[in-house]
Amino acid sequence: MPTRAEPFGSPSHALRLATVVALIGVAGGLSGLGLAALLHAIQHLAYGYDPETLFNGESFLDGVKAASAARRVGVLTVCGLLAGIGWWAVFRWCKPLVSISRAVNGPEPRMPVVATVCHALLQIVTVALGSPLGREVAPREVAAMLAARLCSYARLPADETKILVACDAGAGLAAVYNVPLAGALYVLEGLLLSFSWRALVPAILTSVVAALIARIGLGNLPQYNVPHYAATPSLVVWSAIAGPLFGLAAVLFTRLTSSARAQAPHGVALPVLCLLNFVFIGLLATQFPILLGNGKGPAQVGFDGSIGLQLAAILLVLRILITWTSLRAGAAGGLLTPGLCNGALLGIVLGGVWSMLWPGTPVGAFAMIGATAFLAASMRVPLTALALILEFTQPSQEFLIPMLIAVAGSVLAAECARRVLPAPETVVGPMPGTAQK
Template identity: 80%
Template sequence: MAPRSEPLAVSHAIRWGAVVTLTGLCGGLSGLGLAALLHAIQHLAYGYSPATLFNGESFLDGVGSASAARRVGVLAGCGVVAGVGWLAVYRWCKPLISISRAVKSADPRMPVVATTCHALLQIITVALGSPLGREVAPREIGAMIAARLSSYARLTLDESTVMVACGAGAGLAAVYNVPLAGTLYVLEGLLVSYNWRALVPAIITSMIAALIARMGLGNLPQYAVPQYASTPSLMIWSAIAGPLFGLAAVQFTRLMSSARAQAPRGAALPALCLLNFVFIGLLATQLPILLGNGKGPAQVGFDGSINLELAAILLVLRVLITWTSLRAGAAGGLLTPGLCNGALFAILLGGVWSTLWPGTPLGAFAVIGSAAFLASSMRVPLTALALIFEFARPSQEFLIPMLIAVSGSVLTAEYVRSAMAASASRRVMQGEVEQTGA
């Protein structure tokens, strides 16, 4: 019996290794392909130079150079694509399976056609100007491919679950060039496990995916950020402001969850999407920086080239159009929108602080605020820290005020969520008692 079991174990190890390697490769290629599609649509829609497809002219530069009429027209087209596209997915494709649901399922496979269409619609609409994030699309494609590879290789359910999570992490690592954040997202956000059976494939797949994507996208950070100093003023501000970011993140996620829950899935979807995106296009005639997933406002926040008045206006409007887009039935992530909101909110708080203790650049507040807000809104503090470090590449000493702010934000957010859950539970129990008494 033993001589026969050894070849079986070796064969299984080879199949497992092949799935890990292919998941990283496919995650990198799909992330690269989706990024190329995004940039190509942006350049075509807004008419800026195709020579700057992967570097040079930014999306903010492109939409700023486009005429007001073109912005409205492109957003109207975005509304048509979003409304008709997602109506078709909900009506004629298999039911969508989210990554988190696949990871917890006894069958982690995700429907190929529905998942692919859902991901492509997110990329197309974000490229056309949707305020939602693009990070869900590469994660879904990576997870879907990993599930299929695991099925073909006849891996165990536990191994397949890990590989689905790794596929999602590989997609994130590729599209944003964040191998560390991709790894931590797998462990912290999906599997909630740091054992070696999860850690090793998470590292390998995210590393391979990021290296593959760099061949086409380059090894540049997502944001150009000065090397801000970690000062006593900034550390004290981080301790005071951290809980405020936690409170804001809880309200933001509640608002967006409510919008998603009430979003139409039937005949009203195309009309609402069209109205929503035309409304955004009209706003963009005056504020082109509103368009897209929030990278533009985050960038001007990080480099400190934005004043307090514009930051306040953009924060209110960004939250509004993110809510209206989800409420109208559009789909997308909240990573970059959350990062953007955190940066803008931090600039406002930092502006107030600077009247008391001047000398700190507004951009320094924005970098810390984006990490604190993202940590609580996504509920993945380690991933959020890694994302900001890989996005902006600040100095190592900047980790200290970031940790202070993130700690305060997460502690406050989790306390508030626990209190809200306890209050809701008491209301349910009270209702049941009243019904029984009646």
Template identity: 70%
Template sequence: MHPLPESRSMGHSLRWAAVVVLIGVAGGVAGLGLAALLHTVQHVAYGYSIETIFSKESFQQGVTAASRSRRVEMLALCGLVAGVGWWAVYRWCKPLVSIARAVRSDDPRMPVFATVCHALLQIVTVALGSPLGREVAPREIGAMLAGRLTSFAGLTVAESRIMVACGAGAGLAAVYNVPVAGAVYVLEGLLFTIDWRAVVPAVVTSAIAGFIARAGLGDFPQYDVPHYACTASLIVWSVLAGPLIGLAAWQFTKLTDHARARAPRDSRLVLLCAVNFLCIGLLAIKFPLLLGNGKGPAQVGFDGSLTLQFAAVLLVLRVLITWTSLRAGAAGGLLTPGLCNGALFAIVLGSVWSAWWPGAPLGAFAVIGAAAFLATSMRVPLTAIALIFEFTRPSSEFMLPVLIAVAGSVAMSSYVRQFFDPARRPDLSAKAERANV
């Protein structure tokens, strides 16, 4: 746990309070702006709902309606943007600083131009069809702005670290309309404390950012999910499936860490990204659900409209293209990809279970599996639970099987990490940290 700031003078306290409010506003505006950019690029690229960037027509509906040739063309363009863009960032910009590193640093400021370019590239490539997530971009922008605000206000190093973490949480809260998860992520995933001097700014900044995002985007959950009931079948399944999901999530984390650690940062990045995304475009001719960060497959999984066979195929292909994209040098988050993988894997397990104990809808398995997978792949179980409930807004009784599955998943992953600890290979873990911005 990082040292927290000592008592402050009245003038210093007022500056501190002003910075808290400004970080919340900055995170909200950044999240709203990046969401608008994402939708704009998506609509223009695939030619749907051009008249409004925030329409009821989803990205997956637009991609599915687009011609096969257009899918290939947009993914080829995605490869060009990703390869040239990130090669240029690594070649000419200041070295990127991850949020986690900034929070630990004595100088938590992140380079402005490099961070902005890195974030915009993530948003544009995800909009064009990259299988990686978009949540890192608003977190980076929020953290970068927070670092500059704290430097201008003359806050202490300890206070600045807290504010940078809060900026990241505000960005997450805004881009997904998840103020509770944003605050929990700051405390659980970045600061590792529940001291009031961290809790108060985390809650306030995420609440402000979420309010601004809701004013611009509307107060709607990310996924339209029926209110599934908590049944005996789901509870027993959660007990048995949680550890299996934990193993799968742990293996997924190993794969993605491996890919990030070995991703090129020189001119090879251009060719590898071009080939990788062209291949994804060719796969999208038959499987348009592959395109994007995984929200589409997760949605059809949550509403129970995926079959066992199709879910298994999508799961294998989604893991494959996520690994190849990271290995080629593309950057992006793994929140929604992990959530998607958990939902698909749970549908496979749930389909087998339903043959023995029928009655539970496949969508209910998907929601539980998404939470359990996300808790392990992100290593933030409380944040994962908060995200799932803000994403889907299920009935309160549905929390029981979710909590059971998350507990089993985290316990199993913690157990296997004792024998396969990445810290035993410092060269690989260090490279992964440098890549995981």
């Protein structure tokens, strides 16, 4: 803590603060890069596709499709064993986990090192093996834990420490997905609920530094290859009509996942349920290999328009089912990409029906609008959701018009629904680390 001889805002304090900001940006970038490299390496090893395409070339979906049905079931069985035994051991022997939201908003910003690292590694390993949950929470947790330690060593006050912990969580997100703008906005809109200069400047700096470092190994490519769709009159009208539907669907999805998390076991039932759950997912993957992973595969084929309405509807139901069963069994992970995937698939379903009345709009355009609107309402961070899709897909500027219309309708409907529908007894955040609003 700064002393009276070294007051807040003094040159030495400012120097320490600037140094810590730079270091936590580096920490966020290295955590994102390291965990992404581990994820890709495990995917290539588990499904046996070319190790020379570790960071580019052959996708996870290509590798899964090339693997035999027996190999998919075997890999998911291993995933269930690792998930069940791993998380049971974490709950049994490690210190209690501290979420990013609790670290930022609670009295103590520090997160336990061993428990946090084990929790993050288990998320990365299980997602790499085929878990339907997201991988974005792991680098955010590790980065936030490192930020708290660095702030403690630098003797920064508690209020600055909490800001920088949130900033490094956003930096981890920026690094793993190459989304510096979304990473900074997530800090301000999702964690700190503030756009003050004290939060804005370090949020931007740490996310930019982290993304630049991660690009050294991961490259500077968008997460999804998407054509530049036009903002047709049909799409604009559909966005206004469908936006509220995405908001209602997002509320139901977050209530479903919150309930699953609240009821997840922490005792001896956890290994058994995890094993059963992932074997079940492996059996489904013998017929639908695209189900495996965090949802990037279905989102990609949705965005590029290479999937039909019927398959999209089937995948939507199955993705929601296995996301629920995985959380209910005790597995952990994010809901960013799963939510984006659900929104894209729902967009194809609703857009396919709309095209029967007003044809002419590519199905991929509906998927992109749906993903944005669903993500904005489920995460309750509309600016972050817009930035994510912009950085993920790099659409044309005119495409912002239907995106903004759909997001506005979705967020408004979701907030109204949350006030009308009874809340579950135990509320767990729709995205781990996101502050409740």
